[in-house]
Amino acid sequence: MRKNNRLLQMFLIVLVLALxxxxxxxxxxxxxxxxxxxxxxxxxRDVYCPVCExxxxxxxxxxxxxxxxxxxxxxxxxxxSKQDIFDYFARQYGxxxxxxxPRRGVSLVMLWVLPVVLILLGLLLFSRYMRGLRVxxxxxxxxxxxxxxxTIPPEVSQPAPDDYLARVEKELKRTDE
Amino acid sequence: xxxxxxxxxxxxxxxxxxxxxVGSTPxxxxxxxxxxWTMIALWAAVISLLALLGWGLMKxxxxxxxxxxxxxxxxxxxxxxxxxxxxxxADLNDMRGxxxxxxxxxxxxxxxxxxxxxxxxxxxxxxxxxxxxxxxxYADVEPNSISYLDEFGITYPNAPDxxxxxxxxxxxxxxPETFFIGKDGVIEHVQIxxxxxxxxxxxxxxxxxxxxx
Numbered sequence: 414m415r416k417n418n419r420l421l422q423m424f425l426i427v428l429v430l431a432l433x434x435x436x437x438x439x440x441x442x443x444x445x446x447x448x449x450x451x452x453x454x455x456x457x458r459d460v461y462c463p464v465c466e467x468x469x470x471x472x473x474x475x476x477x478x479x480x481x482x483x484x485x486x487x488x489x490x491x492x493x494s495k496q497d498i499f500d501y502f503a504r505q506y507g508x509x510x511x512x513x514x515p516r517r518g519v520s521l522v523m524l525w526v527l528p529v530v531l532i533l534l535g536l537l538l539f540s541r542y543m544r545g546l547r548v549x550x551x552x553x554x555x556x557x558x559x560x561x562x563x564t565i566p567p568e569v570s571q572p573a574p575d576d577y578l579a580r581v582e583k584e585l586k587r588t589d590e
Numbered sequence: 591x592x593x594x595x596x597x598x599x600x601x602x603x604x605x606x607x608x609x610x611x612v613g614s615t616p617x618x619x620x621x622x623x624x625x626x627w628t629m630i631a632l633w634a635a636v637i638s639l640l641a642l643l644g645w646g647l648m649k650x651x652x653x654x655x656x657x658x659x660x661x662x663x664x665x666x667x668x669x670x671x672x673x674x675x676x677x678x679x680a681d682l683n684d685m686r687g688x689x690x691x692x693x694x695x696x697x698x699x700x701x702x703x704x705x706x707x708x709x710x711x712x713x714x715x716x717x718x719x720x721x722x723x724x725x726x727x728y729a730d731v732e733p734n735s736i737s738y739l740d741e742f743g744i745t746y747p748n749a750p751d752x753x754x755x756x757x758x759x760x761x762x763x764x765x766p767e768t769f770f771i772g773k774d775g776v777i778e779h780v781q782i783x784x785x786x787x788x789x790x791x792x793x794x795x796x797x798x799x800x801x802x803x
Contacts, residue, residue: 483731509754
């Protein structure tokens with residue numbers, strides 16, 4: 414019985430050691446794997462050359478770009494993700510080197526907030542303009558007197574000019590006579 | 591909108607009809623107040639947007655600071671072992687009162703290699719004369735920068751251009767490019783391309799003779 418226990422203990426120790434060795438080898442393998450040119454270029458095409466304007470890294474022939482591609486390869490080999498690498502480039506060389514700069518600071522305002530604000534502003538101005546057109550159309554007001562439901566042209570609701578009133582009064586006096 | 595007709599009798603007939611829309615005055619005032627504030631908000635938004643666009647355009651079209659202009663502010667985080675005044679971080683204001691030779695370079699830059707020894711030797715010559723040489727590695731990979739510094743035995747302060755902030759501020763067109771800044775913080779000379787000993791000595795001597803700020 415005692416011998417069996419000792420054997421079981423030894424077996425467990427060997428198992429734990431074997432598992433840790435396998436895990437270490439697997440981790441080491443993932444961190445030092447061979448990175449293909451395609452994998453590098455997949456990231457490089459979304460990064461711009463710091464020297465030549467508007468040239469993606471994957472097609473640029475300068476030494477600076479060759480160094481940057483090598484940097485991408487090293488980072489991929491050490492297990493960094495695509496996003497990690499973009500973040501590193503943005504931090505190290507500025508957002509301007511990325512084809513899709515992160516939405517923050519000036520780029521957030523200029524590329525995202527500004528167009529939305531301009532569209533909303535345009536819609537607001539357009540709706541105000543349309544409302545203005547509707548208000549300026551001829552309208553009729555209905556008098557709500559106790560005994561009448563007469564329709565009063567809109568110009569009556571406006572204060573009449575003095576000479577017009579004078580003329581009306583003159584006409585009324587003439588009819589009274 | 592409902593209306594009331596007030597009749598003023600005169601000889602049995604209405605002579606005057608005044609039509610007053612019920613409650614028209616307060617509602618009208620409220621409405622015109624709302625419209626006024628909407629218009630103010632609209633104009634404020636339009637002016638802000640134009641200002642933002644103007645600022646963006648100005649930033650895009652900014653030109654390199656030239657001789658006679660104040661050197662734009664910057665701060666740096668030095669490479670390990672290449673600090674200035676035992677500081678790992680410094681800015682241009684800390685250096686005020688010294689002549690500053692601000693040199694942009696990169697390990698991938700062929701012409702930078704032509705001036706590397708010259709700058710190091712000149713730095714050593716003026717080390718006791720309140721002249722600060724500051725190298726800024728532009729768009730470089732850090733291990734390559736360190737290898738370059740080792741290769742040429744460079745000992746003067748050096749820093750990476752993090753986020754290309756300094757090169758953007760100085761609007762450099764390439765490397766190497768060097769700005770000679772006086773004790774008062776004004777740029778004395780801008781060198782595009784590799785330096786030569788005669789230019790360095792002439793500009794530094796002139797700046798050392800000037801009164802500091």
